[in-house]
Amino acid sequence: MSRLFLVVVSLILLGLQTNSDTVNSSSVVCRSFYMCGSVNISYPFWYQNDSLSISDTDYCGYPGFGLSCSIAAGGIYKTVLRLPKDTYHVTNINYAHQTLTLVDADVTINESCPKVRHNITLNTVPELHYSKYALNLSCFYNCSSIPSDFYSYYSGNRLSCLANHANQQSFVFQEGKVPRGFDWYKNCEEHVVTTVISPNSVLINRINRLLLAGFELYWGRIKDCFVCENSGGRCLYKKKELLCFCKNGTQRTESCSGYGMFNSNLPLLFLSLNYCENFRHNSMITAG
Ligand SMILES: *[C@@H]1O[C@H](CO)[C@@H](O)[C@H](O)[C@H]1NC(C)=O
Ligand SMILES: *[C@@H]1O[C@H](CO)[C@@H](O)[C@H](O)[C@H]1NC(C)=O
Ligand SMILES: *[C@@H]1O[C@H](CO)[C@@H](O)[C@H](O)[C@H]1NC(C)=O
Ligand SMILES: *[C@@H]1O[C@H](CO)[C@@H](O)[C@H](O)[C@H]1NC(C)=O
Ligand SMILES: *[C@@H]1O[C@H](CO)[C@@H](O)[C@H](O)[C@H]1NC(C)=O
Ligand SMILES: *[C@@H]1O[C@H](CO)[C@@H](O)[C@H](O)[C@H]1NC(C)=O
Ligand SMILES: *[C@@H]1O[C@H](CO)[C@@H](O)[C@H](O)[C@H]1NC(C)=O
Ligand SMILES: *[C@@H]1O[C@H](CO)[C@@H](O)[C@H](O)[C@H]1NC(C)=O
Numbered sequence: 001m002s003r004l005f006l007v008v009v010s011l012i013l014l015g016l017q018t019n020s021d022t023v024n025s026s027s028v029v030c031r032s033f034y035m036c037g038s039v040n041i042s043y044p045f046w047y048q049n050d051s052l053s054i055s056d057t058d059y060c061g062y063p064g065f066g067l068s069c070s071i072a073a074g075g076i077y078k079t080v081l082r083l084p085k086d087t088y089h090v091t092n093i094n095y096a097h098q099t100l101t102l103v104d105a106d107v108t109i110n111e112s113c114p115k116v117r118h119n120i121t122l123n124t125v126p127e128l129h130y131s132k133y134a135l136n137l138s139c140f141y142n143c144s145s146i147p148s149d150f151y152s153y154y155s156g157n158r159l160s161c162l163a164n165h166a167n168q169q170s171f172v173f174q175e176g177k178v179p180r181g182f183d184w185y186k187n188c189e190e191h192v193v194t195t196v197i198s199p200n201s202v203l204i205n206r207i208n209r210l211l212l213a214g215f216e217l218y219w220g221r222i223k224d225c226f227v228c229e230n231s232g233g234r235c236l237y238k239k240k241e242l243l244c245f246c247k248n249g250t251q252r253t254e255s256c257s258g259y260g261m262f263n264s265n266l267p268l269l270f271l272s273l274n275y276c277e278n279f280r281h282n283s284m285i286t287a288g
Contacts, residue, residue: 030060030234030245036069037077039090043234044127044219058238060245062222064125080105083125086118091214099131103214104194113161114211116194122217131216135198136175137207142168142189147182154179159207172207231257 033040034047041047046059048066059066067090068080079090081102088102107114116139122128141162146169151158159170168189175193178184185191195215199206225235228244233256236245246256 030236034069036067036079039067039077039079039093040095041067041069041079041093042095044222044225045093058236060234060236062127062219062225062235063237064127065219083121085121089214097218098220099216099218101214101216103212107211111212112208114208115159115162116192116211119193120195127220127222128217129220130195131197131218133198134195134215137172137194137196137210138175138178138184139170139172139192139194140184140188140190141170141192142166143171143184143187144168145187150179150182227255228252231255 030043031047033042035041036047043060044062045065045067046061048054048057048059048068050068050070054066057066064083066082068082070078070080072078081088081090087105089105089108090100091103092101094100104116104118104120106117109115122130139159141159142164144166151169154171154173157171157173159172162170170188171184173179194211196210197213197215199210221229222235224242228235231244231246233244233246233252236243236251238251244252244254244256246252250256
């Protein structure tokens with residue numbers, strides 16, 4: 001009788017310990033992946049449903065890594081990354097190399113005359129970094145009073161399709177190689193810096209193709225997710241609270257590996273099993 005009592009108490013204790021660690025498993029199901037056209041959206045990215053408010057969304061993945069999927073004219077799927085100030089199309093994700101290719105949505109508005117309208121502002125997503133192949137371009141729009149010899153000398157840098165009827169011209173240069181002898185900042189209406197994948201040749205007369213090809217970023221891991229990811233889990237943000245989503249669908253507070261967190265409970269587990277075994281053994285003897 002006392003053994004049975006101990007077994008019950010142990011199991012209750014074990015149950016209590018487990019409950020405090022394993023969180024509600026029914027409320028969120030983390031998708032393993034979501035295909036948007038040919039782009040496979042999987043962890044640490046997550047499918048962001050545009051019909052749902054982002055503040056109410058629980059997700060398995062990193063903050064700022066939500067990608068939505070829209071169908072453009074002609075049935076073409078667009079995987080979309082929205083930063084606070086700009087929108088990008090994700091054309092490729094390489095999970096092995098932890099890189100993704102982005103194309104500024106603005107440049108796709110008119111593909112025969114792509115135009116960058118905003119500086120890139122990545123600082124809102126600290127885990128995204130420029131790849132080593134990045135090359136920054138400085139675009140100057142609607143410039144007046146350009147010395148006439150600049151036209152022939154920098155003809156490859158002229159964004160000729162953006163020339164407007166006021167005879168203002170637009171130019172693009174590699175950042176840091178903006179020609180001297182003319183105050184671009186003062187004489188042009190706007191200056192925008194964008195990033196492209198470093199071309200083999202320094203000549204940027206194929207600017208349109210470069211802009212439409214986009215640029216590459218790599219992502220780093222979130223420190224707070226190390227323990228969870230290293231135990232085979234995925235970081236789950238639930239009402240901004242960080243949890244760990246395990247392969248079998250349960251949610252834990254930190255890690256999926258029993259041992260790290262259950263150290264203190266292991267002896268209890270063995271004790272319980274031992275009691276169970278003894279109890280079963282004794283019952284059999286009694287029954288027999
Ligand atoms: C678990 O999630 C379900 C569905 O969201 C909810 O109804 C239930 O109250 C939750 N239980 C706990 C203990 O949080
Ligand atoms: C998408 O990526 C996930 C994770 O890498 C993988 O398990 C899944 O098989 C992929 N799906 C397709 C259709 O490629
Ligand atoms: C997006 O959310 C809406 C509204 O809840 C739902 O009807 C739709 O099925 C969701 N789409 C996907 C792809 O999950
Ligand atoms: C390009 O510009 C960004 C933003 O100003 C900067 O963080 C990055 O280091 C620059 N990259 C290169 C290759 O100059
Ligand atoms: C340049 O001029 C064109 C035509 O006048 C105008 O539409 C555009 O807003 C101006 N500014 C920039 C930055 O292109
Ligand atoms: C795209 O740009 C070209 C060159 O400036 C222009 O002729 C054409 O009308 C533009 N197309 C649209 C849809 O704006
Ligand atoms: C873009 O950044 C450059 C410097 O990196 C700055 O001179 C320029 O004013 C910025 N343009 C806009 C539109 O914010
Ligand atoms: C799910 O996996 C976790 C961690 O691997 C484990 O602790 C838990 O007991 C498992 N739950 C179920 C219901 O299998």
